Amino acid sequence: MQSFRQRVIEVVRSVPHGKVVTYGQVALLAGNPRAARQVGAVLHGLGDAEDDVPWHRVINASGGISTYKVGAGELQVALLRSEGVEVGRSDAGPVVSLRRWQWLVDLDESSGEPTRP
DNA sequence: CGTCTGACGCACC
DNA sequence: GGGTGCGCCAGAC
Numbered sequence: 001m002q003s004f005r006q007r008v009i010e011v012v013r014s015v016p017h018g019k020v021v022t023y024g025q026v027a028l029l030a031g032n033p034r035a036a037r038q039v040g041a042v043l044h045g046l047g048d049a050e051d052d053v054p055w056h057r058v059i060n061a062s063g064g065i066s067t068y069k070v071g072a073g074e075l076q077v078a079l080l081r082s083e084g085v086e087v088g089r090s091d092a093g094p095v096v097s098l099r100r101w102q103w104l105v106d107l108d109e110s111s112g113e114p115t116r117p
Numbered sequence: 118c119g120t121c122t123g124a125c126g127c128a129c130c
Numbered sequence: 131g132g133g134t135g136c137g138c139c140a141g142a143c
Binding site for chain 3: 119127
């Protein structure tokens with residue numbers, strides 16, 4: 001069984017261009033809904049081999065940018081905007097409307113019951 | 118091996 | 131509406 005770390009990388013790689021996901025969502029898709037924090041840790045420790053992982057598409061459940069803590073906030077916002085994601089402003093800092101930009105896995109092909117925004 | 122840590126999330130004030 | 135506190139668990143040391 002591959003490590004949780006590897007699964008997180010796979011999930012993030014599957015996030016479509018122009019969409020965002022939350023840490024908790026990635027954790028869920030990676031198989032452990034409780035390990036949201038670990039998602040951040042994994043992304044923080046990405047090496048050159050994983051530089052194709054769109055880590056900037058991962059934000060926190062409040063639509064905020066968590067990477068300011070490690071000095072990657074400005075970069076993340078720039079990358080998001082560069083691919084069309086609207087990043088608004090708030091007192092707490094930049095915010096993304098999850099309602100509009102969150103990537104929701106569409107299940108309509110299998111269940112006929114799509115997840116709607 | 119045991120401990121510490123934190124790119125989080127959420128239940129509760 | 132927002133601020134605080136604490137449980138969480140894979141990795142790093």
